[in-house]
Amino acid sequence: MWANYPQLADAASQILGFSIIELCLNDPKDQLRLTQHTQPALYVANALHYYRWQEKASIPEAVAGHSLGEYLALLVAGCIDFETGLRLVQKRGQPMSQASGGTMAAVLGMRVDALQAFLRDNGLERIDLANFNSPTQSVIAGDTASIVAAEKLLSARNVRCVVLNVSAPFHSRYMRPAQ
Secondary structure, rough: HHHHHHHHHHHHHHHHHOOHHHHHHOEEEEEEEEHHHHHHHHHEEEEEEHHHHHOOOOOOOOOOOOOOOOHHHHHHHHOOOHHHHHHHHHHHHHHHHHOOOOEEEEEEEHHHHHHHHHHHHOOOOOOOEEEEOOOOOOEEEEEEEHHHHHHHHHHHHHOOEEEEEOOOOOHHHHOOOOO
């Protein structure tokens, strides 16, 4: 993918002030999990995959994106160019990088109403429902201790809960200062 679009990788590195290829392929300073690096990396990697797909297929009739994915949807729809999207994503990641003290977890195999009741019944009021990915897959966000406690309690009920490798409790009340 990177070899197919060296000009875009170079442009991205110029805008970001670091090598996007080095970050994505080697991550020598262990920075990829930090949102100010994760967001531009995801945007660039997804854009390059889109350009590669575009060479082999037709233009999509519709696009959609959630959260960071909205920026790629805007690129694909022709509303912004690659560089503008990257600058917006970089700017978005800066205030979000100031958030800390929490994490997120994917909860698989439990309906939202059951998950809400579970959180309430177990006194996990410091956890927010962050994303609704499907009828039986949600993402929770909150302080790290609460997320770890929820993961243990859910696992004990044979509900799969995967703590995500993120740097903050995104899509939750804890992001209000960044907002």
